[in-house]
Amino acid sequence: MQQNNVTVVSNYAIAKNVVRLDLRVEGKLPSITPGQFLTLSTGRGEQLLKRPFGIAAYGDQTVSVCFQIVGEGTKTLAKAPVGTQLEAVLPLGNGFPSGYRKVALIGGGVGVFPLMSFAKTHGVEFRSFLGFRSKEYVCCEKEFQAFGALSVCTDDGSYGAKGNAVDLFFESGFKPDAIFACGPLPMFRALKARCEGSDIPCYVSCEERMGCGVGACLVCTCDTLLGGKKRVCKDGPVFRVEELVL
Amino acid sequence: MQTSVSLCGVTLKNPIITASGTFGFGREYAEFYPLDKLGGISTKGLTLLPREGNPTPRIAETPSGILNAVGLQNPGVEAFICEDLPWLKQQGTVIFANAAGACESDYEKMAERLDGLVEFIELNISCPNVKAGGIAFGVYPESIYNITRLVKAKCPHTPLVVKLSPNVANIAENARMAEKGGADAISLVNTFTGMAVDARRRRPILANRTGGLSGPCIKPLALRMVYDAAQAVDIPVIGMGGIMTGEDVVEFLLCGATAVQVGTANISDPMAAARIADELCAFMQEQGISSVQELIGALKV
Numbered sequence: 001m002q003q004n005n006v007t008v009v010s011n012y013a014i015a016k017n018v019v020r021l022d023l024r025v026e027g028k029l030p031s032i033t034p035g036q037f038l039t040l041s042t043g044r045g046e047q048l049l050k051r052p053f054g055i056a057a058y059g060d061q062t063v064s065v066c067f068q069i070v071g072e073g074t075k076t077l078a079k080a081p082v083g084t085q086l087e088a089v090l091p092l093g094n095g096f097p098s099g100y101r102k103v104a105l106i107g108g109g110v111g112v113f114p115l116m117s118f119a120k121t122h123g124v125e126f127r128s129f130l131g132f133r134s135k136e137y138v139c140c141e142k143e144f145q146a147f148g149a150l151s152v153c154t155d156d157g158s159y160g161a162k163g164n165a166v167d168l169f170f171e172s173g174f175k176p177d178a179i180f181a182c183g184p185l186p187m188f189r190a191l192k193a194r195c196e197g198s199d200i201p202c203y204v205s206c207e208e209r210m211g212c213g214v215g216a217c218l219v220c221t222c223d224t225l226l227g228g229k230k231r232v233c234k235d236g237p238v239f240r241v242e243e244l245v246l
Numbered sequence: 247m248q249t250s251v252s253l254c255g256v257t258l259k260n261p262i263i264t265a266s267g268t269f270g271f272g273r274e275y276a277e278f279y280p281l282d283k284l285g286g287i288s289t290k291g292l293t294l295l296p297r298e299g300n301p302t303p304r305i306a307e308t309p310s311g312i313l314n315a316v317g318l319q320n321p322g323v324e325a326f327i328c329e330d331l332p333w334l335k336q337q338g339t340v341i342f343a344n345a346a347g348a349c350e351s352d353y354e355k356m357a358e359r360l361d362g363l364v365e366f367i368e369l370n371i372s373c374p375n376v377k378a379g380g381i382a383f384g385v386y387p388e389s390i391y392n393i394t395r396l397v398k399a400k401c402p403h404t405p406l407v408v409k410l411s412p413n414v415a416n417i418a419e420n421a422r423m424a425e426k427g428g429a430d431a432i433s434l435v436n437t438f439t440g441m442a443v444d445a446r447r448r449r450p451i452l453a454n455r456t457g458g459l460s461g462p463c464i465k466p467l468a469l470r471m472v473y474d475a476a477q478a479v480d481i482p483v484i485g486m487g488g489i490m491t492g493e494d495v496v497e498f499l500l501c502g503a504t505a506v507q508v509g510t511a512n513i514s515d516p517m518a519a520a521r522i523a524d525e526l527c528a529f530m531q532e533q534g535i536s537s538v539q540e541l542i543g544a545l546k547v
Contacts, residue, residue, distance in 0.1 A: 001277060003517050046310040048461055048514040072307075089516055209303045211312070212513045214277075216270035218290075218319050219304040229298055229319060234274070 001092055001214060002030055006040075008084040009062065015132075015139035018110070019078045020056070020066045023088065030091060032058050033098070034117040035180070035205055035238050038065065038090035039213040042076040050089060051077070052210050052233070054114030054182070057143070063090065066113040066140075092213055093237045096180045096203055104129065104176040105148075106165050106191070108183025112140055114205050115182055119147050127151075127174050131165030131183070134158045166190045176200060180238075185246060192241045202241045208232040247530055248537035249523075251285070251504050253482055254405035254430045256365050258285035258340050258505060261495065261538055262523045265486055265509030266291055266344035266368065266409075267316065269519075271330040272337060275512065279520040282338030285505060288433075289326065289334075291346040291370050294355055296322035306442035306451040311461035311488075312510055313440050315454035318346055318373070323359055331363065342407065346370040349377050350396055357400035367404050369397055369429075372411040372436045372458075384411035384436070387423040394427025405430035407484065412471055413439050421475035421483075433484035433507060434475055435468045461510040462488040469501055476502025476543065490518070492525025499541040 006023040014020045023040075032055060039050035051073045053065035069078050080086070096118075105115045105128040112130050126148030132138045135158040144150045152160035153168045161168060166187055169179070181191055182205040195202040211217040215234030223245035224230050230239070249260040263286035264275075271289055272281050281287065299319025306313040321329070323345075334341055343364040347353040353369070360367050371384035371393055383393045390408070398406050408424040410417065412435035424432050437458025442451040450456075468487020476483045485503030489495055490511045498506045511518035526538075535541065 001516075003278065003515070047307060048310065048312060048510065049305075049307050050514070087515070209305050211305045211314070212268070212274075212516065214274045214516055216274040217268055217305075217314075217513055218270075218299065218316050219302070219314060221299070221302060221304070221319070 001089060004088050004090065006086050006088045008080050008082055008086065010082060011080055014066060016136040017069050018066060018137070018139060019069065020064060021077065021080070022062055022064045023086070024062050025088070029058070029061055029063070032063070032091045033095035034121060035096035035114055036091035036093050037114070037237060038063060038088050038092060039210070040065065040077070041087045042073045043080060043084055043086055044076050047073055047076065049073070049211065050087070050213060052092070052207070052213055054117070054205065055091065056113040056116045057119060058117065063088070066110070068110045089213060092233060094235070096205070096238050100178040101125065102176045104169055104174055104179045106169050106179060106181040106183070107131070108165050108187040109133065109137065111181070111183030111187070111205070115180065116140055116143050119143060121147070127172070127176070129165045129169040129172070131155070131163070131168065132159070166194065170194060178203065181205070188241060188244070189246050192244070192246055195241060203238050204241045204244070205237045206232050206239060206244070207237065247527065248539070249527060249530070251538060253505055254366070256340060256405065260285040260523050260526065261499065261505040262519055262526070263288055263342065263484065263505055263507045264512060264519050265507035266370065267314070268509040268512045271326070272334055275516060276337065278516045280338070283520045283523055284339045286340035286342055287334070288342040288344050288368050288507060290320050291318050291344045292320050292323045292326050292356065293318060293346050294323055294352055296320065296325065301453040303451060303453055306457065308440070308442060308459065309463060311459050311463035312513065313442050313452060313457035313459050314437070315452045315457035317454065323356060327359070327363065340365045342366040342368045344368045344370050344409070346373045348373060349375065350393065353393060353397050354400050357397045360404065361401035362403045364404065366407050367401050368407040368409050368433060369394070370409055370436070372409070382411055382413070384420070385414055387416070387419045390420050391423040391427040394424050394429050398428035407431045407433050409436055410434035410475070411436045412467065417471045418474045418478035421478045425479040425481050429481060431482040431484060432475060432479065433486065435464070435471050435487045438464055438467065460488070462490055464488045465494065469497060472498055472503055473501040473545070489522065492522055492527070492529045495522060495526050496529055496541055499538060500543070500545040502543045502545070504542055
């Protein structure tokens with residue numbers, strides 16, 4: 001992990017209240033694995049904390065993040081003009097495990113963005129199951145279709161199937177070697193319950209309010225069944241769903 | 247150019263020490279820069295037994311500050327000595343073991359256990375005294391005198407730094423009492439008690455409701471207290487509270503600090519402490535200051 005100066009190269013809305021930032025990284029971009037995240041300064045001096053965002057896409061000299069505008073930091077970043085210079089610490093966290101050949105990606109709402117980072121992974125069959133609140137929140141279809149089959153649903157049925165991404169996956173009959181998921185807590189609880197006793201390992205990417213983002217300050221802990229408190233930024237954000245107290 | 251300082255007979259290569267709770271035991275930041283760039287490291291607060299700490303959320307951002315309520319999560323003093331101390335001793339910096347407790351005998355046992363193992367013991371007395379209705383050890387002058395005296399008797403081989411809480415009526419009096427109790431140095435300030443509220447959800451942001459405020463927003467409060475404490479005692483003072491730049495370090499040295507601690511800055515910027523050490527040198531170069539000694543207590547009033 002390293003601290004980098006970055007420059008905003010594009011900033012645009014991709015769904016209702018959701019923004020994508022493409023950042024050019026100064027210097028050598030460290031090697032990134034899917035599921036890792038970065039922390040990003042907002043550009044406003046009185047906002048001390050860097051904000052954590054899953055890495056949605058990355059290239060030779062660029063990284064991209066997508067986020068919902070939920071608070072003071074994301075409000076500031078959403079208004080950052082092209083050319084804005086920020087600082088980012090990356091790559092952070094453990095990322096999703098490699099070695100599986102057939103993977104189901106299950107994403108809920110803003111949880112879809114870290115899953116987009118599999119776009120460059122070769123030799124793996126991906127099938128994506130994405131759920132959104134309603135039509136105005138649906139995004140990233142093209143990006144997911146580019147690397148695998150995609151099914152989309154919305155809570156209210158205004159786009160795609162009606163329902164949630166977990167049901168969409170179980171109804172599909174797809175039998176993967178592993179499930180990689182990211183989304184709200186109720187989605188994790190549903191996955192934990194339905195994967196109980198199954199031999200398909202299910203990995204979830206968590207979030208928690210963070211401080212340093214590198215594992216030192218201990219504010220972002222989560223509870224595990226057998227391992228006590230773990231740091232979402234360093235021991236995670238990806239955990240086996242059975243490990244977690246949800 | 248001379249940046250080293252002597253603290254209770256121990257030489258620190260520069261006055262920059264990282265503050266307890268912001269730096270773990272050093273391993274994470276060692277991935278960003280070699281720890282021998284620092285004058286010293288104060289460890290995460292240690293307790294006799296491992297502690298899990300508070301439920302989350304444990305952090306809230308405030309204008310130019312943060313509130314934290316980690317709750318002293320730490321692996322316990324034994325695990326530190328076995329698993330972290332050997333590695334830390336190889337990093338080429340001075341170690342301050344930060345010790346906490348819930349009652350007098352906890353503190354005494356911590357002091358006994360750590361005596362002789364590290365260069366300094368830093369006493370965290372912002373912990374509630376469970377036998378005194380939960381009032382922190384570091385609130386009343388008599389309590390500070392008492393706990394310092396008891397602890398110093400148990401660590402005769404290791405200089406004792408008493409870390410003062412700012413949530414008090416009279417910081418100068420508290421500093422005097424720490425000195426009278428036998429403290430070899432004092433460090434201040436710890437965090438200020440504060441709260442953050444979510445207006446729409448109508449709830450506190452921290453699960454613990456209150457937390458400790460730190461960061462640039464407290465620097466003016468900290469500078470005043472460091473100045474008053476340094477005026478009140480003869481023992482060395484380690485100053486902290488909102489240091490983000492080399493110039494901030496100079497401000498604390500001028501107010502009477504022999505060394506400083508950098509805490510919240512690390513959370514905002516992983517390179518902070520190393521960068522601040524470089525900025526201090528740059529400031530001295532620019533101002534034609536050949537030794538940090540020229541700055542300590544040099545405030546003109």
